[in-house]
Amino acid sequence: VRASTSAYSDELVKTAKTIASPGRGILAMDESNATCGKRLASIGLENTEANRQAYRTLLVTAPGLGNYISGAILFEETLYQSTTDGQKMVDVLTSQNIVPGIKVDKGLVPLVGSNDESWCQGLDGLASRSAAYYQQGARFAKWRTVVSIPNGPSALAVKEAAWGLARYAAISQDNGLVPIVEPEILLDGEHGIDRTFEVAQKVWAEVFFYMAENNVMFEGILLKPSMVTPGAECKDKATPEQVADYTLKLLKRRIPPAVPGIMFLSGGQSEVEATLNLNAMNQQPNPWHVSFSYARALQNTCLKTWGGLPENVKAAQDALLVRAKANSLAQLGKYTG
Numbered sequence: 001v002r003a004s005t006s007a008y009s010d011e012l013v014k015t016a017k018t019i020a021s022p023g024r025g026i027l028a029m030d031e032s033n034a035t036c037g038k039r040l041a042s043i044g045l046e047n048t049e050a051n052r053q054a055y056r057t058l059l060v061t062a063p064g065l066g067n068y069i070s071g072a073i074l075f076e077e078t079l080y081q082s083t084t085d086g087q088k089m090v091d092v093l094t095s096q097n098i099v100p101g102i103k104v105d106k107g108l109v110p111l112v113g114s115n116d117e118s119w120c121q122g123l124d125g126l127a128s129r130s131a132a133y134y135q136q137g138a139r140f141a142k143w144r145t146v147v148s149i150p151n152g153p154s155a156l157a158v159k160e161a162a163w164g165l166a167r168y169a170a171i172s173q174d175n176g177l178v179p180i181v182e183p184e185i186l187l188d189g190e191h192g193i194d195r196t197f198e199v200a201q202k203v204w205a206e207v208f209f210y211m212a213e214n215n216v217m218f219e220g221i222l223l224k225p226s227m228v229t230p231g232a233e234c235k236d237k238a239t240p241e242q243v244a245d246y247t248l249k250l251l252k253r254r255i256p257p258a259v260p261g262i263m264f265l266s267g268g269q270s271e272v273e274a275t276l277n278l279n280a281m282n283q284q285p286n287p288w289h290v291s292f293s294y295a296r297a298l299q300n301t302c303l304k305t306w307g308g309l310p311e312n313v314k315a316a317q318d319a320l321l322v323r324a325k326a327n328s329l330a331q332l333g334k335y336t337g
């Protein structure tokens with residue numbers, strides 16, 4: 001049994017604790033080239049490397065970002081990229097006291113034999129890629145797989161998602177990267193909050209079962225769950241207090257206190273909704289660091305404000321800092337709107 005004696009054990013624990021530090025959370029800026037292309041198209045920009053570089057330079061150089069952000073998840077391109085004025089993106093992040101991370105999964109493909117569900121690729125060659133990412137300065141990793149409620153989820157899809165996450169987590173730790181474990185339960189659907197709760201219980205039970213079987217060291221992982229909410233098309237809406245109650249109940253039933261940080265995804269919630277829900281969760285005592293790892297809920301206004309124009313960079317960075325600070329306060333349970 002290797003995991004708990006891995007050469008990196010102490011470093012993994014330290015990295016996870018640094019990322020899960022009070023008042024800070026993660027900026028997810030690891031959009032694949034295809035997804036980044038959609039974001040750029042929304043402001044009328046072409047999906048070129050230069051435009052992706054300009055946008056990501058804006059994000060990582062926002063002054064004082066490290067006061068609110070402890071880690072930034074990068075797409076492979078950005079891990080090896082320089083800013084528009086020639087500094088390595090990873091060096092800029094490190095100088096801001098932000099730990100660089102890397103998306104290591106290879107995306108979703110159809111899961112044959114399921115109810116039109118998907119599975120996540122990327123285990124082949126993962127050990128050598130992870131070692132190279134560590135050399136390049138990454139200290140944590142992300143693997144996002146999805147579970148769809150309207151399409152089932154089938155027992156097959158849940159098992160595949162959980163097993164893939166567990167294998168990835170073990171391989172990441174063996175190479176010095178803290179794995180972010182992310183089975184995203186998609187918001188899509190008309191189901192109510194109780195159904196989401198039921199599915200989430202099943203998913204997290206399996207994820208932890210297989211992580212234990214793979215000797216993953218729980219002190220050196222971070223989780224990235226979806227909040228427990230009604231489906232996006234459900235006619236009943238939930239208040240932040242309801243979301244917090246359901247989500248904390250789920251965490252208490254399924255997540256050991258050895259896990260240092262729970263970094264929620266925003267999953268299509270509005271910027272303010274994501275902040276209010278996080279703040280509500282931090283009104284109650286809990287044994288973890290309950291925080292954020294948002295992409296859209298940190299970037300939406302920032303991206304729109306920028307609009308691809310150099311003269312808007314400062315205003316766009318200010319917009320990013322407004323959301324980062326609001327979520328920092330929400331992590332402390334002190335957001336007042």
Ligand code: 13P
Pocket residue numbers: 028144182265266267268293294295296297
């Ligand atoms: P959203 O916060 O936009 O859901 O993205 C988070 C993320 O990284 C999903 O993998």
